[in-house]
Amino acid sequence: MKPAPFDYHAPRQLAEAADLLAKLPNAKILAGGQSLVPMMNFRYVVADHLVDVGSIDDLHGILAADGKLRIGAMTRQRELELSADVAKHCPLMVEALRYVGHRQTRNRGTIGGSLAHADPAAELPAVCAVYDAVVHIASVRGLRAVPFREFAVSFMTTALASDEMIAAIDFPIWRPGHGYGFHEFARRHGDFALAGAAALLVVGADSIVQQASLALCGVAPSPSRVEAAEVRLLGQKLDAALIRSAAAAARLVEPISDIHASGDYRRHLAQVLSIRALTDAARRAGVDVPKLV
Amino acid sequence: MSKKPTRVTVNGKAHARLVESRLTLADFLRHELGLTGTHLGCEHGVCGACTVLVNGHSARSCLMIAVQANGCEVTTVEGLTPEHGLSPLQQAFVDNHGLQCGFCTPGMLVTLTELLRETPDPTEQEVREAITGNLCRCTGYAGIVKAALDAAQRLRKGSGV
Numbered sequence: 139m140k141p142a143p144f145d146y147h148a149p150r151q152l153a154e155a156a157d158l159l160a161k162l163p164n165a166k167i168l169a170g171g172q173s174l175v176p177m178m179n180f181r182y183v184v185a186d187h188l189v190d191v192g193s194i195d196d197l198h199g200i201l202a203a204d205g206k207l208r209i210g211a212m213t214r215q216r217e218l219e220l221s222a223d224v225a226k227h228c229p230l231m232v233e234a235l236r237y238v239g240h241r242q243t244r245n246r247g248t249i250g251g252s253l254a255h256a257d258p259a260a261e262l263p264a265v266c267a268v269y270d271a272v273v274h275i276a277s278v279r280g281l282r283a284v285p286f287r288e289f290a291v292s293f294m295t296t297a298l299a300s301d302e303m304i305a306a307i308d309f310p311i312w313r314p315g316h317g318y319g320f321h322e323f324a325r326r327h328g329d330f331a332l333a334g335a336a337a338l339l340v341v342g343a344d345s346i347v348q349q350a351s352l353a354l355c356g357v358a359p360s361p362s363r364v365e366a367a368e369v370r371l372l373g374q375k376l377d378a379a380l381i382r383s384a385a386a387a388a389r390l391v392e393p394i395s396d397i398h399a400s401g402d403y404r405r406h407l408a409q410v411l412s413i414r415a416l417t418d419a420a421r422r423a424g425v426d427v428p429k430l431v
Numbered sequence: 432m433s434k435k436p437t438r439v440t441v442n443g444k445a446h447a448r449l450v451e452s453r454l455t456l457a458d459f460l461r462h463e464l465g466l467t468g469t470h471l472g473c474e475h476g477v478c479g480a481c482t483v484l485v486n487g488h489s490a491r492s493c494l495m496i497a498v499q500a501n502g503c504e505v506t507t508v509e510g511l512t513p514e515h516g517l518s519p520l521q522q523a524f525v526d527n528h529g530l531q532c533g534f535c536t537p538g539m540l541v542t543l544t545e546l547l548r549e550t551p552d553p554t555e556q557e558v559r560e561a562i563t564g565n566l567c568r569c570t571g572y573a574g575i576v577k578a579a580l581d582a583a584q585r586l587r588k589g590s591g592v
Contacts, residue, residue: 143451145452146452146496148498175495176494190498241561242479242542243476246491328563
């Protein structure tokens, strides 16, 4: 047996889970377990209690209503990958999920787990950042809604208090026909990305950019929006020169340096991957731009 | 020590046990049920040798605790094998040099069983992507991919072996 001993709880109601989290000392939430269990097997994490939220029906599901796509925290990554609603309303997520781990881990891994774990290189937090998602958080004090930019605090750190859990995530639905692109670089398929870029574009008549969003993962301690790039894109005619100019703003991020890649290399990747993501987004929005890098 | 009653159906056979919370599903299968076909390589979700089907979906059994499988149906490599002889996928592994030391083979077979069920006519790229989560340290991937494509063809023809 690899993990240290712990007590296991499997509540069936959200309120019951919130009660357990409020009263149990040193409790961890078990969602898909694809990050928590390896950390427990290594004994990086030693919990006295595991609260398995997998049996809470209210945490599962995908619902498109009122201009939002609401996804329950326990929805498996593989369900999202295969969901017609996600493909229709939030196509960038499907694109990003192709890079998330492997088939076996996506079968178990959940969107809520990925957000709560908050690995800076993870793809789903970047998807939340680029869409300005809203995270709904539950506890004994009730529900609160937190914009993703306030939810992601830093390296593996979120706005969640120790007795709180993610209940659902809302993604604003962008106009049909919007462009989207996701690119990342990892040493092997399924590895954590050294850097990744997610782009969304709405393009009007005469190729004028009406709405733009660009986010990076793997570069900074948490997924970061490249606001300078968005400013350069808005109201301008979308072409190769504009994409180059916007992606150059990705070099302005303050990158992390570690054994996997230097900060300079990450800065280079951020720019190249931003060009690729924006190019895909432009083409899907109906603007013909050549492959730049 | 905290023990929980756990009911799980493995390869069609129902089991009810009192299981320690921290026991992984992989250790449960191997030590409690004696199903040693499921191999354990890294025990932290990297190598894929311990892959089993949980309610029909591939999962790393080292990243599940056994009590999480309460009420689930689990299929191990033993459950993929017919009473006599080999499954078409297993036979294709034999015929295409899809295994050398055999350590990664159970995980490969389970993962590819799910792939071929969902995608009966996969491209080579789809086969390669499906097994990105399964490491073969003999580096025998070429034979494994060939075996998967061969098995797909055999299964589509319905000729079994």
